[in-house]
Amino acid sequence: MALFNMTRRMALGLGLLAALSAGAAHAEGFPERAVTLVVPFAAGGSTDVVARIIAEKMSEDLGQQVIVQNVAGAGGNLGAGNVARAEPDGYTILMGTVATHALNPLILKSTPYDPEKDFAPVSLLVIVPNVLIVNPELPATNVQELIAMLKAEPDKWSYASSGNGTPLHLSGELFNSMAGVKMQHIPYKGAGPALTDLLGNQVSIMFDNLPSSSSHIKSGKLRALAVTTAKRAPSFPDIPTIAESGVPGYETYTWNALFAPANAPADVVAKLNASANKALKDPAVAERMKDFSATIVGSTPEELGAHVKAELAKWGPIVKGANIQME
Numbered sequence: 001m002a003l004f005n006m007t008r009r010m011a012l013g014l015g016l017l018a019a020l021s022a023g024a025a026h027a028e029g030f031p032e033r034a035v036t037l038v039v040p041f042a043a044g045g046s047t048d049v050v051a052r053i054i055a056e057k058m059s060e061d062l063g064q065q066v067i068v069q070n071v072a073g074a075g076g077n078l079g080a081g082n083v084a085r086a087e088p089d090g091y092t093i094l095m096g097t098v099a100t101h102a103l104n105p106l107i108l109k110s111t112p113y114d115p116e117k118d119f120a121p122v123s124l125l126v127i128v129p130n131v132l133i134v135n136p137e138l139p140a141t142n143v144q145e146l147i148a149m150l151k152a153e154p155d156k157w158s159y160a161s162s163g164n165g166t167p168l169h170l171s172g173e174l175f176n177s178m179a180g181v182k183m184q185h186i187p188y189k190g191a192g193p194a195l196t197d198l199l200g201n202q203v204s205i206m207f208d209n210l211p212s213s214s215s216h217i218k219s220g221k222l223r224a225l226a227v228t229t230a231k232r233a234p235s236f237p238d239i240p241t242i243a244e245s246g247v248p249g250y251e252t253y254t255w256n257a258l259f260a261p262a263n264a265p266a267d268v269v270a271k272l273n274a275s276a277n278k279a280l281k282d283p284a285v286a287e288r289m290k291d292f293s294a295t296i297v298g299s300t301p302e303e304l305g306a307h308v309k310a311e312l313a314k315w316g317p318i319v320k321g322a323n324i325q326m327e
Contacts, residue, residue, distance in 0.1 A: 030090055030268050034065040037258075039095045040079025042072040046128055046211055046292070050256045051095040053288050054125060057279035062271075075165065076100040081112035084119060088261040090268035093122065096259045098167050102311035106319045107165040107326050115312070120269050121304035122258035123276040126294040129210045129253055130171050130228040132242060133217065135201045143226050143245035146205075150181040158184040160198060160206040162191040165326050170315060171207040171228055171252040173322040178247050198222065209254060210236070210293040228252040235293040255297075257304050269301055 035058075039051045048070060055066040071079035080100040086092035094100070101115040113119070132143070140146035150157055161168035164187040176182055186203055188194035191212045198206045199221055206213075210233055216222040217236070226242040227233050230251045242250040258276055260269055277298045279285055289296055299307070 028267075030265075030271055031062055031064040033091065034067050035062070035090070036092045037066050037068050037095060038079045038083050038092065039068055039070050040072065040076040040097075040100055041070070043070045046209055046254065046294075047095055047097055047256055049211075049292060050126055050128075050289075050294060053285055053292075054258075054276060054279050057282055057285055058272075058275045061275045061278055075104055075108070077104055077108070077111055077113075080104075083259065083261060084113035086261050088120070088263040088265075090260055090264050090272060092261065093272065094119070094259045096257050098253075098255050098311060101257075101259075101308050102315050103165060103167060103170060103319075106312065106315055107324050109325065109327055115308060116305070118262050119259040120262055120264045121301045121308065122260055122269055123273045123301070124255060124257045124297045124299040124304045124307055125276060125280060126289055126296055127229065127253040127255045128292075128294045129233045130168060130207055131210045131213060131217070131239070132171075132175070132225045132228065133198065133206050133208055133213055133222045134225060135198055135204050136220070136223050137201055138204045138223070140225070141223070143240075143242055143247065146225060147179050147181060147246065150179075150183060154182050157205060158186050158203060160186045160188055160194040160203045162194055162208070163187045163189060165324060167252065167254050168207040168209070169324075170318060170322075173324070174250065174252055174318055175207075175242070175247070177318065177321060178250050195222075214293060229295070231295075233293050234290050234295065255307075256294075257299075257307075259304075273301055 037051055037055050039048050041047050051068050055068050058066045071082055076099045080094055083092055083094035105111050105115045140149050159172045161172060169185060172185055191208055194206055195213060197203045210227060213222060217224045224239045226240050226245050228242055230243060232239060232241055280296045280298045286296060
């Protein structure tokens with residue numbers, strides 16, 4: 001019996017050693033084939049643009065192609081859910097956003113994943129400002145004038161966004177809360193139709209992604225009152241922030257980050273993190289991101305994990321206060 005127990009312990013020990021050696025070898029040789037970067041939204045949007053810029057440089061660094069795969073549907077839940085259920089080997093990763101990892105889990109009655117437990121954070125890549133824009137016929141020329149106008153006629157004004165539960169919708173609700181005003185929300189099926197009505201003055205106020213409306217701002221067809229980030233956007237340094245315009249502490253933005261499935265090997269996550277952060281430091285990438293109005297961040301996996309936790313804590317009360325609940 002003693003000999004049997006000793007043999008069994010030796011076998012278990014050798015098995016554990018083999019598993020550890022295999023894990024180390026896997027991480028050392030990673031990647032040995034193409035990596036799939038899932039974008040949970042349609043091609044051509046801001047998340048897709050950021051993904052393709054990063055994927056190109058990561059491909060050069062890793063020596064294997066990082067292939068962008070658009071898996072749109074369910075507000076980002078379809079693609080994110082696919083990655084959460086993927087083999088945790090680092091060969092399937094996600095371009096996550098504030099929608100997939102904060103708003104959807106808070107707003108939707110159910111999601112096919114847990115934003116913290118089902119993913120291994122890799123790196124926070126960029127933040128993209130939102131912008132408060134108005135039709136030029138609106139009398140308000142700055143945030144303070146807008147607030148005064150909204151308070152003088154509290155039931156008259158509405159704001160447009162690209163849809164219910166989107167970061168732009170929540171930007172408006174946060175503005176309502178922090179500025180002490182009450183604009184009604186008009187959800188559209190995408191930013192395009194909302195911008196069309198804003199340009200035609202069917203609606204006077206809108207929260208939009210800065211890249212989406214930048215050409216209309218430059219042409220003077222729309223007036224930008226303020227960006228939603230804590231600092232001014234490098235691509236539009238003359239546009240003030242909402243925080244500096246009389247609503248201190250106000251800050252919202254769209255962000256893009258890389259995630260692997262939970263339980264991905266730590267060494268593989270570290271290699272993906274190093275490659276992504278190296279790509280962000282490339283001058284050509286920095287220039288393209290600036291043209292896109294995106295601000296480069298770069299982070300450790302731990303910092304991204306803390307960011308997701310903070311975003312859930314930030315938006316939870318806003319979602320609850322606005323009574324936003326969707327199927």
